[in-house]
Amino acid sequence: MAFDKLQDGILRMRNPTVFGLDPKPDYIPSHIMEKHISEDGLSLQTVAEAYLEFNRGLIDALCDVAPAVKPQSAYYEALGSAGVWCLEQTARYAAHKGLYTIADVKRGDIGTTAEAYSAAYLGRFGLGGGSTVEPFGFDAVTVNAYLGSDGLKPFLKTCRENDKAFFALVKTSNPSSGELQDRTFSDGRTLYETVGDLLAEITEGERDRYGYSRVGAVVGATYPEELAKLRRRLTSIFFLVPGYGAQGGSAADAAHAFGKNGTGAVINSSRAIMCAWKKTGNDGRDYMEAARAEAVRMRDDLRAAIGL
Amino acid sequence: MAFDKLQDGILRMRNPTVFGLDPKPDYIPSHIMEKHISEDGLSLQTVAEAYLEFNRGLIDALCDVAPAVKPQSAYYEALGSAGVWCLEQTARYAAHKGLYTIADVKRGDIGTTAEAYSAAYLGRFGLGGGSTVEPFGFDAVTVNAYLGSDGLKPFLKTCRENDKAFFALVKTSNPSSGELQDRTFSDGRTLYETVGDLLAEITEGERDRYGYSRVGAVVGATYPEELAKLRRRLTSIFFLVPGYGAQGGSAADAAHAFGKNGTGAVINSSRAIMCAWKKTGNDGRDYMEAARAEAVRMRDDLRAAIGL
Numbered sequence: 240m241a242f243d244k245l246q247d248g249i250l251r252m253r254n255p256t257v258f259g260l261d262p263k264p265d266y267i268p269s270h271i272m273e274k275h276i277s278e279d280g281l282s283l284q285t286v287a288e289a290y291l292e293f294n295r296g297l298i299d300a301l302c303d304v305a306p307a308v309k310p311q312s313a314y315y316e317a318l319g320s321a322g323v324w325c326l327e328q329t330a331r332y333a334a335h336k337g338l339y340t341i342a343d344v345k346r347g348d349i350g351t352t353a354e355a356y357s358a359a360y361l362g363r364f365g366l367g368g369g370s371t372v373e374p375f376g377f378d379a380v381t382v383n384a385y386l387g388s389d390g391l392k393p394f395l396k397t398c399r400e401n402d403k404a405f406f407a408l409v410k411t412s413n414p415s416s417g418e419l420q421d422r423t424f425s426d427g428r429t430l431y432e433t434v435g436d437l438l439a440e441i442t443e444g445e446r447d448r449y450g451y452s453r454v455g456a457v458v459g460a461t462y463p464e465e466l467a468k469l470r471r472r473l474t475s476i477f478f479l480v481p482g483y484g485a486q487g488g489s490a491a492d493a494a495h496a497f498g499k500n501g502t503g504a505v506i507n508s509s510r511a512i513m514c515a516w517k518k519t520g521n522d523g524r525d526y527m528e529a530a531r532a533e534a535v536r537m538r539d540d541l542r543a544a545i546g547l
Numbered sequence: 548m549a550f551d552k553l554q555d556g557i558l559r560m561r562n563p564t565v566f567g568l569d570p571k572p573d574y575i576p577s578h579i580m581e582k583h584i585s586e587d588g589l590s591l592q593t594v595a596e597a598y599l600e601f602n603r604g605l606i607d608a609l610c611d612v613a614p615a616v617k618p619q620s621a622y623y624e625a626l627g628s629a630g631v632w633c634l635e636q637t638a639r640y641a642a643h644k645g646l647y648t649i650a651d652v653k654r655g656d657i658g659t660t661a662e663a664y665s666a667a668y669l670g671r672f673g674l675g676g677g678s679t680v681e682p683f684g685f686d687a688v689t690v691n692a693y694l695g696s697d698g699l700k701p702f703l704k705t706c707r708e709n710d711k712a713f714f715a716l717v718k719t720s721n722p723s724s725g726e727l728q729d730r731t732f733s734d735g736r737t738l739y740e741t742v743g744d745l746l747a748e749i750t751e752g753e754r755d756r757y758g759y760s761r762v763g764a765v766v767g768a769t770y771p772e773e774l775a776k777l778r779r780r781l782t783s784i785f786f787l788v789p790g791y792g793a794q795g796g797s798a799a800d801a802a803h804a805f806g807k808n809g810t811g812a813v814i815n816s817s818r819a820i821m822c823a824w825k826k827t828g829n830d831g832r833d834y835m836e837a838a839r840a841e842a843v844r845m846r847d848d849l850r851a852a853i854g855l
Binding site: 261263264281282283286311313314316317318319320321322323324326327345346347348349350352353355356358359360364365366367368370372374375383384385386387388389390408411412413414415416417418419420422423424425426430433434437481 | 569571572589590591594619621622624625626627628629630631632634635653654655656657658660661663664666667668672673674675676678680682683691692693694695696697698716719720721722723724725726727728730731732733734738741742745789
């Protein structure tokens, strides 16, 4: 159920890493970008095709090292519909290669709209006459809980129907995350604790083989104390942890995210893996090997810290 | 600056309405859907083309009655990249017809990602060599402030560079909006008041011809008391007000959103206008006339309540 597939992958590879695919033009080795420009000219579609080639290369290089992939939708939407085409193709290719796929879209809206979002990323679209299509087919999605349970329940419903999962933002990794999230309500709980508790409430009783529910939480490694407190508070909630590496979180910080036997969390790295080729002193033709070496380094760093 | 164009349109048409374009298959008159299916077969692209014809018809019917249009991105993303193509085309057509265009995307993310989102919807993408493309070209966008000022500042920067604006969710229209938003922090302010105050802080000193800043707030007409209190508290913040009509808010409720002389707010209606044809007893070939009649009825209802 839900996170079982992800957790199985983590234990099989002894690696709780989800690698981000957050492409920008200057992350793409020039031989890839130039090939597509010379073939098709300069356009958003050309950039999208270069992104896709780059993503496929990273997926090929990493799919036996890391169990999960998380494309950040913003970098695809930045190209308009051409970018969203690349996101579709990336999701399909990653699933085909056996990866657990997380759409980092951070959507949150009123009930009927949340239904449309959850169907888009985790479900199917009804074309009529019983015919349906899966636009993206992700395994999980990130959501924003600001609208309360109305905005979460349609995601939960779609997840139950399709055996999928979602992660809601609880304590984010960015410097200003405390401006709202750390404030304390009159009942003594912070906003982020209140959101965390809400996630536990809406999935009361649902547990997978590892003891986790269908709903996860995004909690940054950049706030290790809060991360440790949340791990103790939300024993049935699976954590998606950004902030390792480029944003400043260490493996020891990220280790606070795990429950018993290295279960219950997955740690994200994006730039350090995607841009590893920039540190080899070569021209980028070695981007796959460089990404793999960085993913192995991160895996070993996490293994040592967690005892996995 | 920023909301001037929208406010000018509201005063010229004496109508503070933004009409939503939130298409679903059963909102589309069957003659449109069937024509596209018979021409192109059943696919997400076919549905996207039917949506676009429907949207263009509504824009043609309403562009001299209502000053602004707000497509809800979820209904386009539900079709994958084909739907996002329709969103691009809809935004372009609405802008071409002189409408103020609001992308209802409710994005919110960490700094670098917020940059990508703001560039996507309000800015341009750099293809290299000084060449740039505007993927969507909206005038304004909705955002979620849960991540704090880090997630808002990139939007503000893009807005300043391109003379655009954004609306952040403050007090949403849905039934469970109070679960988090109405809770009171230890300093006596609710979460929604705290978000509202944050918006006022980050645009301190920036005022357009009507006295409003570059940042707006989403405040539901379904909570008229909170709406009235927020209007008094946030004198320089322009309000985008959902919840009129189908969700239960009346014109008298929505009237609380306005400042002096009917300025400072725009009221959304989506389903009542898009689906007006379902109430005429005809087959949907009159959808443009029906939508226009409903938009005129709403305009007159708001005019009377506001004294515009």
